[in-house]
Amino acid sequence: DQQVKQNSPSLSVQEGRISILNCDYTNSMFDYFLWYKKYPAEGPTFLISISSIKDKNEDGRFTVFLNKSAKHLSLHIVPSQPGDSAVYFCAASSIRSSNTGKLIFGQGTTLQVKP
Amino acid sequence: EPEVTQTPSHQVTQMGQEVILRCVPISNHLYFYWYRQILGQKVEFLVSFYNNEISEKSEIFDDQFSVERPDGSNFTLKIRSTKLEDSAMYFCASSEKVAGRTEAFFGQGTRLTVV
Numbered sequence: 001d002q003q004v005k006q007n008s009p010s011l012s013v014q015e016g017r018i019s020i021l022n023c024d025y026t027n028s029m030f031d032y033f034l035w036y037k038k039y040p041a042e043g044p045t046f047l048i049s050i051s052s053i054k055d056k057n058e059d060g061r062f063t064v065f066l067n068k069s070a071k072h073l074s075l076h077i078v079p080s081q082p083g084d085s086a087v088y089f090c091a092a093s094s095i096r097s098s099n100t101g102k103l104i105f106g107q108g109t110t111l112q113v114k115p
Numbered sequence: 116e117p118e119v120t121q122t123p124s125h126q127v128t129q130m131g132q133e134v135i136l137r138c139v140p141i142s143n144h145l146y147f148y149w150y151r152q153i154l155g156q157k158v159e160f161l162v163s164f165y166n167n168e169i170s171e172k173s174e175i176f177d178d179q180f181s182v183e184r185p186d187g188s189n190f191t192l193k194i195r196s197t198k199l200e201d202s203a204m205y206f207c208a209s210s211e212k213v214a215g216r217t218e219a220f221f222g223q224g225t226r227l228t229v230v
Contacts, residue, residue, distance in 0.1 A: 027201070032216060041117070043206050044158065045222030089158060098212035100171035101146050105158040 003027045004092050014114055019077040021109050023090030026071065030092040033096035034103065035075045038087045047088075048075070054088060080113045087111075117141040119222035121207050127228045128197055136225045138207030147190045148208040151154045151175070151180065158206065163214075164190065197229045209213060 005024045013019045023033075031052040036044035050057040050064045050073070057064050063076045077084055090106040120139040124183050128134050149161040151196075162172040164182055181193045190209075194201055203224050208219040 005217060020149060026137065036221075038138060041223070043121075043208075046159075046181045046218035046220065090161060093148065093216070097171060099213060100163045100165075101210060101216075102163055102171050102173075103148075103150075103219065104162050105150075106159065109158045 003030075004090055004104050006088075006104040006109045008109050009107070010110040010112070012112045012114060013080050015082055017072065019075075019080045019084065019111055019113065021075040021077075021088050021090075023073050023075075023106055024025040024071060025073075025092055027092070027094060027104075028071070029096055030104075031095050031098075032072045032093040033064070033073050033092075034065060034091045035062075036089045036091060037084075037106075038089060040107070044089055061097055077111075080111075082113045084115050085111055085113050118143060118221075119209055121205075121218050121222035123226050124223065125225065125226045125228070127165050127230060130199055130229055134197055135195050136177070136205050136207075137193075137229070138190045138192070138222055139188055140190055140207065140209030141211075141220055142188070142214050144209035144220075145209045146170075146213055146219075147182075148210075148214065149192045150206045150208060150221075151203040152206065152224075153200075153203040161205075163190070165213075167175075194227075196222055199229050201226055202229045 034049040035047040038044045087108045091103040147164040204224045207222045210219040
């Protein structure tokens with residue numbers, strides 16, 4: 001069941017540059033998307049979300065873009081900092097789970113930001 | 116800052132034994148969840164809970180699993196007869212509204228090892 005896919009297991013960028021993490025989905029019933037960050041031995045931490053009625057949401061250094069026709073979303077981190085090094089998960093919620101809160105997660109992308 | 120607290124951080128149990136994983140959600144949150152992550156795999160939804168009822172459960176959440184909110188603060192996950200394949204990191208989460216329409220806050224996880 002690969003409804004949410006993060007095809008890049010890892011990404012390495014230089015401090016100060018842009019990090020772009022990608023996520024693809026297959027379920028057309030998904031209408032809300034979230035990005036979580038996870039450090040080792042900790043739980044996922046919410047970063048940013050976007051509703052399907054929007055194509056962009058920005059919060060400080062983090063921007064999420066949604067391309068519904070391509071069923072693709074991306075997370076941009078500008079500028080990247082060493083403290084951003086973590087595993088990033090894309091998650092999605094379906095209209096059918098709008099009353100239950102079920103989230104479907106991707107496999108995660110490990111981001112390394114080099115000083 | 117309010118946080119979701121899980122105990123214990125690590126639980127080792129023998130196959131066939133019952134385990135109870137405990138969680139204290141954020142106090143004003145009304146929706147509660149359990150997820151798990153088997154080593155090297157994605158975070159998987161187990162169950163969502165609202166108003167003292169299960170609102171949605173996954174195929175993983177079979178008769179061996181149960182959840183309970185025994186008092187006003189705790190939220191537990193019980194596995195009646197553990198199997199080797201239950202070894203995973205279990206995450207509790209809570210949200211003020213339905214997650215997927217707002218962010219869910221995750222605990223730091225309980226690593227369950229079944230031997």
